[in-house]
Amino acid sequence: MTNRRNFLLSGATAGVAVAAASVSKAAMAALPEPVLQDSPDTMPPLIPSTGRHYNPVVTLNGWTLPWRMNQGVKEFHLVAEPVVREMAPGFKAHLWGYNGQSPGPTIEVVEGDRVRVFVTNKLPERTSIHWHGQRLPNGMDGVVGLTQPAIEPGKTFVYEFVARRPGTFMYHPHADEMTQMAMGMMGFWVTHPKAKHPLIDEVDRDFVFLLNAYDIEPGAYTPKIMTMLDFNLWSWNSRIFPGIDSLNVRRGDRVRIRMGNLTMTNHPIHLHGHEFTVTGTDGGPTPRSTRWWEVTTDVAVGQMRQIDFVADEEGDWAFHCHKSHHTMNAMGHDVPTMIGVEHRGVVGEINKLIPDYMVMGERGMGDMSEMEMPIPDNTARMMGGEGPFGSVEMGGMFSVLKVRANQRRGDYSDPGWYRHPPGTNAFEWTGSLPEPARFASEGGRSMPPSRKQSPREIEVQIRKPGAAGGHEGH
Numbered sequence: 001m002t003n004r005r006n007f008l009l010s011g012a013t014a015g016v017a018v019a020a021a022s023v024s025k026a027a028m029a030a031l032p033e034p035v036l037q038d039s040p041d042t043m044p045p046l047i048p049s050t051g052r053h054y055n056p057v058v059t060l061n062g063w064t065l066p067w068r069m070n071q072g073v074k075e076f077h078l079v080a081e082p083v084v085r086e087m088a089p090g091f092k093a094h095l096w097g098y099n100g101q102s103p104g105p106t107i108e109v110v111e112g113d114r115v116r117v118f119v120t121n122k123l124p125e126r127t128s129i130h131w132h133g134q135r136l137p138n139g140m141d142g143v144v145g146l147t148q149p150a151i152e153p154g155k156t157f158v159y160e161f162v163a164r165r166p167g168t169f170m171y172h173p174h175a176d177e178m179t180q181m182a183m184g185m186m187g188f189w190v191t192h193p194k195a196k197h198p199l200i201d202e203v204d205r206d207f208v209f210l211l212n213a214y215d216i217e218p219g220a221y222t223p224k225i226m227t228m229l230d231f232n233l234w235s236w237n238s239r240i241f242p243g244i245d246s247l248n249v250r251r252g253d254r255v256r257i258r259m260g261n262l263t264m265t266n267h268p269i270h271l272h273g274h275e276f277t278v279t280g281t282d283g284g285p286t287p288r289s290t291r292w293w294e295v296t297t298d299v300a301v302g303q304m305r306q307i308d309f310v311a312d313e314e315g316d317w318a319f320h321c322h323k324s325h326h327t328m329n330a331m332g333h334d335v336p337t338m339i340g341v342e343h344r345g346v347v348g349e350i351n352k353l354i355p356d357y358m359v360m361g362e363r364g365m366g367d368m369s370e371m372e373m374p375i376p377d378n379t380a381r382m383m384g385g386e387g388p389f390g391s392v393e394m395g396g397m398f399s400v401l402k403v404r405a406n407q408r409r410g411d412y413s414d415p416g417w418y419r420h421p422p423g424t425n426a427f428e429w430t431g432s433l434p435e436p437a438r439f440a441s442e443g444g445r446s447m448p449p450s451r452k453q454s455p456r457e458i459e460v461q462i463r464k465p466g467a468a469g470g471h472e473g474h
């Protein structure tokens with residue numbers, strides 16, 4: 001473990017002996033020691049021990065960067081560097097990130113804080129950091145060539161500004177962006193309000209993560225950086241289900257979840273069992289008159305969304321992107337739909353031509369999650385995740401909100417699977433099945449087809465499971 005957070009925090013209060021009205025370059029001659037993290041686990045909230053107090057966030061499969069106070073300035077040190085990120089147990093990716101992880105650590109400050117961020121470039125190419133959504137002097141905006149020269153490999157730059165606006169932000173390079181974001185360079189930023197804010201309610205749990213995507217060939221370690229849209233790994237904070245930690249809360253908690261989208265497509269994020277309102281974006285808190293209840297909110301490219309709700313229903317509630325191919329891991333895209341195609345009988349013949357051919361997809365793809373087929377080393381299963389009732393048949397952008405009556409305040413540990421009260425689970429019907437009553441359409445001919453159109457009937461063959469050979473034509 002190279003987690004030196006505690007060391008830095010305790011050392012931070014030692015402070016600087018000489019007080020000065022303004023910070024000179026001499027006063028900041030010594031950089032704060034960079035704090036590194038080598039674990040992809042969700043770290044407990046970093047309770048502020050210096051500076052103004054606030055209610056800290058929890059970064060899903062991530063952590064908050066400690067700081068030091070230097071004559072009233074909050075100093076952070078980010079190191080841009082190649083990292084090995086465990087995206088799921090048994091699957092590691094060679095990414096670029098900050099301070100040992102991708103995404104980089106979350107930065108938490110308070111509205112009105114003067115913030116100084118040292119950025120050291122240990123990448124093989126130039127970089128910069130853009131502070132997405134912040135009000136700041138133009139020269140601190142981090143756009144290479146436009147507002148600053150690039151940070152060359154081996155160099156350190158200093159960014160300094162006052163966190164003027166409370167809210168939900170992110171940071172990422174503005175230099176060779178397509179490569180550097182495809183490699184995982186990004187991080188979260190939260191500016192907490194300095195006092196009670198009329199549009200920012202206090203919450204008991206505050207989770208943050210970034211939506212990101214990678215294109216890594218099965219068996220490979222490094223993302224393909226020229227991919228524009230056809231990514232094959234859809235991740236939250238560079239983790240894919242079942243590698244994404246659950247969000248564990250106490251029943252009755254007021255919960256906030258903040259998400260930022262740095263992929264190349266939109267993600268409709270869906271929560272089961274509860275309704276929420278969108279209480280903020282990267283543009284700030286939303287006016288109360290604009291809030292309505294939702295169970296899904298779309299997070300478009302380059303957007304951030306902050307949702308609030310009361311977790312008042314006990315259970316294990318799915319929380320995921322509603323694009324169904326975003327809850328799957330790397331797979332071949334060119335698999336034909338084989339549902340209903342009975343080809344078990346001919347697989348021997350096919351094997352003479354294609355030795356590796358296997359029967360798949362005949363009854364849907366759910367079987368794939370339990371199939372023990374050989375996959376290359378360092379490859380995440382397409383879908384899986386063992387739940388209390390078998391495989392969850394999910395991958396990618398999927399997690400679980402665990403609501404428990406006996407979860408202690410401030411406890412973020414996994415309470416295990418929900419024990420459903422007797423008689424509250426869906427169950428198998430074992431009685432007799434009546435014939436379904438078919439609805440006879442009485443409409444449909446108000447606009448009959450013109451005679452020019454072919455009168456030829458098109459027939460679709462439907463074969464139902466269990467109804468061997470039974471065809472039903474329409």
Ligand SMILES: [Cu+2]
Nearest residue numbers: 267321323326
């Ligand atoms: Cu998605």
